Amino acid sequence: MRILIVEDDVEAAGAMARGLAEAGIETVHAADGVLGLAAAQAGGFNVLVIDRMMPNMDGLTLVETLRREGDQTPVLFLSALGEIDDRVAGLKAGGDDYLVKPYAFAELSARVEALARRRETGSVQTMIKVGDLEMDLIGRVVHRQGKEIDLQPREFQLLEYLMRHAGQSVTRTMLLEKVWEYHFDPQTNVIDVHISRLRAKIDRGFDHPMLQTVRGAGYRLEA
Amino acid sequence: MAMALPRVFRTTPFRLTLLFLMVFAAAASIFLGYIYVVTAGAVTSRADQAITQEIQSLTGVYRQGGIKALNRSMVERAAGDRPFLYLLRDKTGQKITGTLEASPVRGFTGAPSSVNFKVTDTDPDGAEVRHSARGQQVQLVGGETLFVGADVSGAETFVLGILRAIWGAGALVILLGLAGGILISRNVNETMAGLNRVVIAVRGGDIAARAKLRGVNDEFDELASGLNDMLDRLERSMGGLRHVGDAIAHDLRSPLSRLRARLELALIEAEAGKGNAEAALVQALEDAEGVLATFNAVLAIARLQSAVEAPDQVRFDPGELAAGVAELYEPLCEDKAIEFKLEATPALAVRGNREFIAQALANILDNAVKYTPEGGAVRVRVRRRASGEVEFSVTDTGPGVPEPDRMRVVQRFVRLENSRSEPGAGLGLSLVAAVAEAHGGRLELDEGPGALNGSGPGLRVALVLPRLA
Numbered sequence: 001m002r003i004l005i006v007e008d009d010v011e012a013a014g015a016m017a018r019g020l021a022e023a024g025i026e027t028v029h030a031a032d033g034v035l036g037l038a039a040a041q042a043g044g045f046n047v048l049v050i051d052r053m054m055p056n057m058d059g060l061t062l063v064e065t066l067r068r069e070g071d072q073t074p075v076l077f078l079s080a081l082g083e084i085d086d087r088v089a090g091l092k093a094g095g096d097d098y099l100v101k102p103y104a105f106a107e108l109s110a111r112v113e114a115l116a117r118r119r120e121t122g123s124v125q126t127m128i129k130v131g132d133l134e135m136d137l138i139g140r141v142v143h144r145q146g147k148e149i150d151l152q153p154r155e156f157q158l159l160e161y162l163m164r165h166a167g168q169s170v171t172r173t174m175l176l177e178k179v180w181e182y183h184f185d186p187q188t189n190v191i192d193v194h195i196s197r198l199r200a201k202i203d204r205g206f207d208h209p210m211l212q213t214v215r216g217a218g219y220r221l222e223a
Numbered sequence: 224m225a226m227a228l229p230r231v232f233r234t235t236p237f238r239l240t241l242l243f244l245m246v247f248a249a250a251a252s253i254f255l256g257y258i259y260v261v262t263a264g265a266v267t268s269r270a271d272q273a274i275t276q277e278i279q280s281l282t283g284v285y286r287q288g289g290i291k292a293l294n295r296s297m298v299e300r301a302a303g304d305r306p307f308l309y310l311l312r313d314k315t316g317q318k319i320t321g322t323l324e325a326s327p328v329r330g331f332t333g334a335p336s337s338v339n340f341k342v343t344d345t346d347p348d349g350a351e352v353r354h355s356a357r358g359q360q361v362q363l364v365g366g367e368t369l370f371v372g373a374d375v376s377g378a379e380t381f382v383l384g385i386l387r388a389i390w391g392a393g394a395l396v397i398l399l400g401l402a403g404g405i406l407i408s409r410n411v412n413e414t415m416a417g418l419n420r421v422v423i424a425v426r427g428g429d430i431a432a433r434a435k436l437r438g439v440n441d442e443f444d445e446l447a448s449g450l451n452d453m454l455d456r457l458e459r460s461m462g463g464l465r466h467v468g469d470a471i472a473h474d475l476r477s478p479l480s481r482l483r484a485r486l487e488l489a490l491i492e493a494e495a496g497k498g499n500a501e502a503a504l505v506q507a508l509e510d511a512e513g514v515l516a517t518f519n520a521v522l523a524i525a526r527l528q529s530a531v532e533a534p535d536q537v538r539f540d541p542g543e544l545a546a547g548v549a550e551l552y553e554p555l556c557e558d559k560a561i562e563f564k565l566e567a568t569p570a571l572a573v574r575g576n577r578e579f580i581a582q583a584l585a586n587i588l589d590n591a592v593k594y595t596p597e598g599g600a601v602r603v604r605v606r607r608r609a610s611g612e613v614e615f616s617v618t619d620t621g622p623g624v625p626e627p628d629r630m631r632v633v634q635r636f637v638r639l640e641n642s643r644s645e646p647g648a649g650l651g652l653s654l655v656a657a658v659a660e661a662h663g664g665r666l667e668l669d670e671g672p673g674a675l676n677g678s679g680p681g682l683r684v685a686l687v688l689p690r691l692a
Binding site: 085088102154180182183184185186187188190193194197 | 515516519534535547550551552554555558578581582585586589592593651
């Protein structure tokens with residue numbers, strides 16, 4: 001995987017590149033908006049990670065320009081602005097995800113991977129299969145090794161998200177944002193409780209556990 | 224020199240009064256002129272008519288009895304009480320008879336002609352006075368000229384009297400108008416000066432200055448209360464900004480110094496070749512996360528407090544929102560063997576920022592679950608009060624908050640003694656209060672349902688949002 005980092009803070013970009021390299025992600029760095037736009041236009045990136053505030057050309061303009069030119073490469077905005085309106089503005093300009101600084105590398109790499117994956121699964125699916133776990137999106141039923149697993153609607157959504165990102169780490173914040181659509185940080189880790197219930201349903205009584213906890217990052221569904 | 228004028232003459236109301244008086248004076252002059260022309264015209268034409276009649280009468284006598292009869296008649300008439308002046312002259316211009324010595328008509332051609340002239344008279348006191356008069360002259364068939372005039376000074380005096388009266392009244396009106404103008408300007412001026420003082424004070428940095436209302440509900444009171452309202456909002460907003468700075472400085476110093484101390488200690492130990500650097504880094508990272516969470520919470524609270532109202536407000540169903548948040552916390556309750564119940568009146572509507580209200584409700588619920596012991600109960604209710612306000616309430620069976628502490632727990636970083644063992648920074652309820660205020664609502668804390676399973680009396684926390692306008 002190859003991603004473009006457009007960030008005027010060179011030190012931060014360097015740290016980001018090192019952090020992402022740990023996760024096996026190759027990075028290219030552009031130090032301002034204009035250079036970033038040129039690099040993005042040259043193409044060849046799975047994901048663009050773009051800082052919102054930069055000299056010469058800000059991130060919003062950069063992405064708006066790319067989208068106007070028909071470039072649909074997934075964009076993750078990085079911003080020191082954490083207000084709701086700023087996130088909405090970022091998504092409106094054509095961003096696909098929004099991460100507020102400072103962030104954990106685990107959060108960044110999980111989101112970059114999720115964005116890259118989203119690109120690959122373009123067509124409409126009716127069935128998702130991960131190992132011996134099968135999800136019927138039309139009938140809203142889940143089977144593991146042929147046994148039906150009874151899930152609450154929210155558990156179904158949670159599992160669907162995990163299955164769509166099977167093999168990747170997903171963070172608690174990502175789950176809260178994408179499954180529950182809340183953008184705040186609950187004081188208690190409520191997500192853990194939901195995960196442990198889901199885990200009890202899909203893993204209990206089977207030979208190998210699929211829903212893994214990734215230390216310092218979140219969770220991962222493995223085949 | 225405009226600057227030398229007293230202040231009151233430079234005020235807008237006084238200028239308007241002056242302008243009004245000028246317009247008034249111009250209108251009055253035109254009116255008076257019209258009256259003069261009409262009245263004077265009437266007087267002249269009445270005199271002309273009388274003179275014409277007299278001439279007709281005299282020429283009638285002349286036609287019947289000749290110059291002799293005319294002469295006699297004129298002598299009789301002049302002696303009588305007729306108000307006319309007469310002069311009859313022969314062909315050569317010699318006076319035959321009459322009360323005038325010479326004709327006032329100059330350059331007589333024979334055609335009948337009218338003239339205005341002056342007669343000199345002696346008044347009862349013996350003083351000489353000149354009266355206005357009007358007359359006509361005709362030429363008789365025998366070549367004689369007949370002049371008949373009338374004294375019009377009486378009528379003119381009358382017209383002039385009317386004019387003087389009207390002018391006098393006008394002058395009085397103008398004087399009263401000026402006085403009124405000065406009074407009004409003074410009054411308006413004082414009010415404006417009051418408002419100006421506030422503006423000057425605020426410009427000088429005293430944001431707490433407020434205009435006094437006169438309590439008469441006029442446009443000045445409206446302006447004053449508008450100004451005060453604006454200043455209130457500005458002050459709150461500025462206070463909020465100052466608060467952000469204060470809050471961040473105060474609230475982040477201690478966790479940051481803890482973090483710094485930990486890193487410094489880890490470095491010293493690592494240099495000495497003892498201690499566990501990895502453990503110290505893990506701990507430091509956790510500390511940093513904590514600082515960040517505090518920072519975010521403080522910033523969110525301060526921003527809400529400084530905003531006049533919450534951003535991005537939409538209309539939504541509060542029951543639905545509560546169900547979503549409750550669903551997030553329900554498994555947590557189950558794990559703790561807490562009986563959880565949600566009661567929501569369906570199809571209610573409120574206006575607000577969904578995200579903030581969801582977060583506020585999550586904070587309340589988080590506290591409730593945290594402080595309710597195992598075997599307790601947590602109940603979430605969404606209902607409309609009789610007042611039309613919508614309340615989200617969370618009742619728990621935890622230890623509750625003693626009445627004297629209830630106001631305190633809403634403040635930033637206040638944590639009661641028995642809650643110190645629980646995680647959290649003590650910002651949860653402050654954020655709820657800030658969210659409530661940014662929506663024009665409030666946060667209410669009451670005693671819960673009483674003792675249950677050896678715990679209690681519990682706490683009832685309500686986020687009350689105003690009714691839809």
